[in-house]
Amino acid sequence: MSRYAAMFDRLAARGEGAFGAFLMLGDPDLDTSLGLLGAVIAAGADMIEVGIPFSDPVADGPVIQAAAQRSLAAGVRTADCFALIAKVRERNPHIPIGILTYANLVVARSRERFFDEAAAAGADSLLIADLPAFEAEPWAEAMRGAGLGPVLIAASNTPADTLVRIARLSQGYTYCVSRAGITGTHAEARFDPALVAALKAAGAPPPVFGFGISTPDHVRAALAAGAAGVICGSAIVDCAAGGGDVAALVRDLKQATGNDSAS
């Protein structure tokens, strides 16, 4: 059983949703980044999503852009990111780890080499922000061949036939975006139960909402819409960048994934 499936089963048995924490690898440097990853896991993150920084992240808002810039400015390279993932994996054999990055970093290494290195480092899945289902077929096939779960994005405006394709190509979880736009901006999140239902009907892996999750209310609303979990990115990255208490933030948000938190 995959780490994702084992995690979703375990949480379902407890009546909890999954809490995913996103951090940019190497932000602001490799040592601090390793410490932050340890902190969010210790504070209760059920899955972690890690960014490999790209110079031109068109799907990201100012907070994640700045995080990528800090990492690149610190000289962090793709190989360093894989090494960092391997360290996290060594200390945490069971937690699902997903990579989020952009297509050019993958083709620069060649798809096969990138996927092999990611899997060897201990990653479970890979989401490429600028790879829509329209282009994803050969990529997803190669990922599965390397033992890496392809994660695709589904949105409220994604047509039904594309949702079916996403369901067919995805493994691990399905990344649902809660609104139009980019990461981390403050437009109101909309957790669409119809999207969750359509994905479930299409047999997609468990839907998890990202984009615009920054408060316990967001977490509860996303789970109430039927999602299996949430991913929080910009709020955590922002908190870390400002020297805030990342562990406390993660604990608060994680607490909202429980049955008894619905108030």
Added chain:
Amino acid sequence: MRLNGRFGRFGGAFVPEILMPAIEQLEAAFLDSEEDPAFRAELDELLANYAGRPTPLTRCRNLPGRIYLKREDLLHGGAHKTNQVLGQALLARRMGKTRLIAETGAGQHGVATAIVGALFGFDTVIYMGAKDVERQSLNVFRMQLMGATVVPVTGGAQGLKDAINEALRDWSASFATTHYLLGTAAGPHPFPLMVRQFQRIIGKEARAQILEREGRLPDTVMACVGGGSNAIGLFADFVVDEAVTLVGVEAAGKGLDGGDHGATLLRGRPGILHGAETYVLQDEDGQISDSWSVSAGLDYPAVGPEHAHLKDSGRARYVGATDAEALSAFRLLAEKEGILCAFESAHALAHALKRARDNPDEMILVGLSGRGDKDVAQAQALLGRPA
């Protein structure tokens, strides 16, 4: 999506899933418009009576060789950009959009977009690198005069690439009401195809004009390549003419051996940027490099995917012209022919002059993509007072 958006192995649509419906809507509107005689008639009327088509084909009287210039510098707006902004504006209206966004480098495409924004009453927002805003204050004012809002982009290197990033981010949230009027034949499908179709009027006219004047096709057709819209527009109707050599001229900047150039096809590697698989200037890991050219319009680290295909298939050749060569051609055209061309176009002319010196009988058609008014202040700084 009705088409796969590929030119050989290049092209495609590599955008976040959230934008795919917007791109599909645009593809459908564009393909439908190609079948709609009323759309074509309105565009033709605008091209003729608003923009000033057909543009002349001028034989150089005093430069060496047999060089013909296709005079897009004489188009309304001062460059070939107007051809395709008119087409996209009509499509935006057809799709019921009320707002236009665009990126711009030096400001030419921003000005062109502001023109159609004013003409058709769109709410128009232009993203422009903060450095460019400072350097090109006159173009910023031109856009503002025509009612556009100019948003300085402070991310990244604050140039054209970063302006495109920001426009794509805007579009991800605004596509319901907004058309992204991309300025060149690059980006995700259907932009490369659509922009080529709107720009191919350049080559269509030039081909007919030279046949009428010379009774035969030119030996060589030459144009500068940044994103590549004027070149692809000039090349498109000549691609089937196997005897015609097609040459794209990239910005060799301060020299191809250093890092300061915009020669994507000559020095880049295949990759994925701004929605398309194409040649990209990048480091070993795939981080995008900063490009350089004296001409802002060629200062871009990617290139339209059809050029990538024309290069790999061998149908077109790509060469470089340095900043210095372009400046020298700019000056020579002014002195000998009384024409101030854009720095971009001067790159194509620089290569044409090299060829003409070696092969004086070669008939060369050069795309003079834009006029040089925008570059006069920079030319003064670089050249000093003419001798």
